[in-house]
Amino acid sequence: MSRKVLLTSKEIHIILHRLACQLLENHLEFKNTALIGIQPRGIFLARRLTGILKESYGVEHIDLGYLDITFFRDDFRRGDKTLEASSTRMDFLVEGRKVVLIDDVLYTGRSIRAALTAIQSFGRPSEIELLTLIDRRFSRHLPIQPNYKGRQVDAINEEKVLVHWEENNGKDVIYLVNK
Amino acid sequence: MSSLSVEHLLGIKYLKEADIQLIFETADHFKEVINRSIKKVPSLRDITIANIFFENSTRTRLSFELAEKRLSADIVNFSAAQSSVKKGETLIDTVNNILSMKVDMVVMRHPNPGAGVFLARHVKAAIVNAGDGAHEHPTQALLDSYSIREKLGDVAGKKVVIVGDILHSRVALSNIFALRLQGAKVKVCGPRTLLPKYIESLGIEVETDLRKALNWCDVANMLRIQSERMDMSYFPTTREYTQQFGINKALLNSLERDIVIMHPGPINRGVEITSDVADSKQSIILNQVENGVAIRMAVIYLLASKIK
16 A cells, blocks of 8 residues: 655645635625535534634634535445444524535545435525535546535545544645555 | 444344444434434435334334334334234234335334244344333333433433333333443332342342332333233232332422433323323433434434345
């Protein structure tokens, strides 16, 4: 197994600020917009962006939710393992509002498909956008594209993108791992 | 651990502590799901479940049915009263006929102890025991422990007394197994005639004085007298039973501290529990019912994920 660094901590920092600015451009004060991190990995990115928007760009309040998609996945009973759920936390209504789904890596698009179904259990958003840090652009199984992306990567199926966050791995870094 | 150690839920006896924790953690997520405006997830849309009830039931059957529907499973219901069982069909034949219609899971209630175990040996489907005679009622015990965990934070170390007709109760036996497995202390309380002879061998204590038992415990689980399973007289009169083993508000208020009151239902108001106790703040009877759906969703989800 070999791994190479795809993005360093500094590059991630710059990208996060760019993504925050792009979000700000479209949603300004986030009054009618909710950010929703997809469990389990998307919540770190969602938390970071929320933090940057509040601290560096003076946004006062952002509705931040966590959405678990386990029960909406299309691979139930297709693998050997039981799909384990994470918690969902949505303390606000999405009905009639804009929603930005946030995940760290966009690969086949199946998680996002599940998230699009899952979000409907909470209401009918007026609009849904997608933000991902890494877009593995040639690996899609479904016609799903991000509205905001950190970095596009042309990785083959044997490769895996590994995202480490300071809060749980000690350091911000993204690796491309060859299995 | 991310999957159950068993293929069927036949009794708490066959579970490990980690299985119970996994069921509880999964139920936490389903509890959140059933409080959404749309209370349904599509996980089990390619699973068909047969609910086979050879005995009467209100709560359990409805609760299982709701749990299955909220997981998007297809369901068929069968109750013995309206079926060919009355024409002399055997259990295996009945179930195999249902399974040949491509059913993946069977939820069964049956008056004979061990009916679930028997079925699991002979038919190819995941079996969930929804009560087998006076033997086990695993989902009830799970939801009882889950409700204790929700109310008191943890089950380990808690003192639970089960009061009433222990002899005929599957709820009591499953609860004893579940509570012991999680490290709770258990006592049973009731007339000697309604306590099984070797009950102490399960590692629990017997108390025949209700006041003493209630002063000892954190949680009291009140059980109904199962007259339908009684072939002889076990106590002189219902009135006498109520005086000695029924809980009322005066008794509850006179205890040294506040305890939690549970009841698996159906309640015989005025017999084992008075209305003012059943409807009091200390009672979590309706929480138990709500948690029943989440627990059954968790059990069905986890078992279904093992069906190949």
